[in-house]
Amino acid sequence: MKMITLSKSQEEVFKKLAVELSMSKLIEACNKSVDFSSLNSNEQLDVLKVTNAFYRSAEQIINDSTYDAFLSEFSTYNPDHPYLLTVEPEVLADSKTVPLPKKMLSTDKAYSFEEIKKWIDRLLKAAIEVGVSESEIQIKVTPKLDGYAAYDDGISLYTRGDGARGQDITRAFNKGLQVANNGDRGLGPGEIVIKKSYFDTVLSDKFENSRNIQAAIIAEKKVDESIQKAIDVGACVFFPFLSLENWIGHYTEILVDFESIVEKMWSAVDYDIDGVVLEVTNETLKEHMGATRHHHRWQIAFKVNAESAEVKVLNVTPQTSRTGRVTPVAELEPTKLSGATISRATVHHYNMVKTNGVGPGAIVQLVRSGLVIPKIEKVIKAVEPQLAKECPSCGTHLIWESDHLVCPNKTDCPAQTENTLVHFFKTLGNNDGFGPKVIEKLHEFGIKKIHEIYELKQESFVSFGFGDKTAQNLVEQLQVSRDVEIEDWRFLAAFGVSRLAGGNCEKLLQHHSLDSLFEATVEDLVQLDGFAQVSADAIVEGLANIKEEFLKLSALNFNLTITPKASEKSPGETPVFGKIIVFTGAMTQGSRGDMEKQAKALGAKVAKSVTGKTSLLVTGDKVGANKINAARDKGVQVLSELDYLALISTY
Structure with missing residues (x-):
């Protein structure tokens, strides 16, 4: 392991702080050559102050997990210390500070599912106190961006500072900094971040980490040419928290499916993150729970102290999801990591398998990111990639769709049938009753095809466990779905053919009728604007797969409005x-x-x-x-x- 030393700029930061801790003792603590717990409280506090100052001035010396471990040790014996009860300050601010439009507090942290459950228990207790029903307790989960915290009021941009006062850094917007996703100004708190993919491919050779870039963006001096380019192309952005990808659901879903929800949010954005943030959405409950001087009680961050190991890949096994995407799962030599034996890990998608050379004999860096989620961080030794050719569920040959291999057999693939039924009624959107729960129940009783649902009578629904009134309503809603007018392109899109979402369906039906579309060849489609060879191949094959089911549904005389032909305009x-x-x-x-x-x-x-x-x-x-x-x-x-x-x- 490389020994930590101080650079000249870090030494300057250290001197500015004027702490009692010696520089040598700091280095020993950071290198763990002395146990942090052996330091007295004042020395521990100085280590925290210095390493926090390094981090906030883009001179990070220890990783987040080490800092969090130090902080946890200090808080065990000093739970009421002011350092723990206020926002960690930007202690090296040279410019004058101004009041923030709204306080920016830190976030309370959890490192285990047990701590999350305790936080939810506190929510439930608070809900009883204020008379909020448990049915109203929804949780929002977002990625916890690891950038430079700032506040945008639409006129000025401010650093977080000490949570109450910060520096005016509107100059960052004057340099061309954009709001993520071309969003509007004035959405409050967020982070200045840079895309991981851009940093890794363009800037990683020049900068040690992304915080160097974030600090340069808010500095008064002119930025480096390579950073300015990153700003100009939108790789560096201000990302308001309100605009983040999110998951929202009832608190009981968190208790049941926490791992998969965290995993989904962990990979939701192309920016560095160091956890996920959970917060209650009920305003009455938020107001009642309030905040400490350090954090909001209605919000908590789940963070991870990840361990890693180099592991050999034995095999890459395909698994077909409900949506038809085939996920590669790496079978690994059993390896002990964070107290658990890991023998399998998802490889995200088959383009990663292809471009990174994942196959039998490959050596990968495996990270266990908290919970029990094993993740392949990178490939150490590449080999001939092991790509799937056929769907493991139905044997249909697979096609490429962006980074993914997918099974185009939407109607007869056992892994996809339930999702195909849900997609059909959701896309029609002209009736109530056939949501995921109803479809799941029908699927349990052997209903696999769309036309089979339309053949059901009231007594059939009753035999599946639905009440008389519900069964009658479901039969009526099936008739509604046929009677209510819908566009022909929407009807076609409901069958879920790969590369045939609503827009492409509408384009095709401007040139082909529904009746003639199934006779169209790849060459016919390629001649149309917007349809390349790969898309045309996938569409023609997908149409062939659904033809039998489509004709059975079409015979039920749905009330379709016809897309005007291009020649009519x-x-x-x-x-x-x-x-x-x-x-x-x-x-x-x-x-x-x-x-x-x-x-x-x-x-x-x-x-x-x-x-x-x-x-x-x-x-x-x-x-x-x-x-x-x-x-x-x-x-x-x-x-x-x-x-x-x-x-x-x-x-």
């Missing part, structure tokens, strides 16, 4: 024909979906985000000036909702 007919339109904001004259449908009927193409190819941005209420200005900078015409409606009023 003339460039001279409407003022928006052929234009790419983006609708944003809250519309007042109708739903955004209705306006998008109308625009398509007038020959326009509807997109979800503004690019240089966008023709029109139609704005409803509550649209930020930044989004409008960004569109205009790209040469996009911006119209209000009323101006747009006036434009198309005669068509």
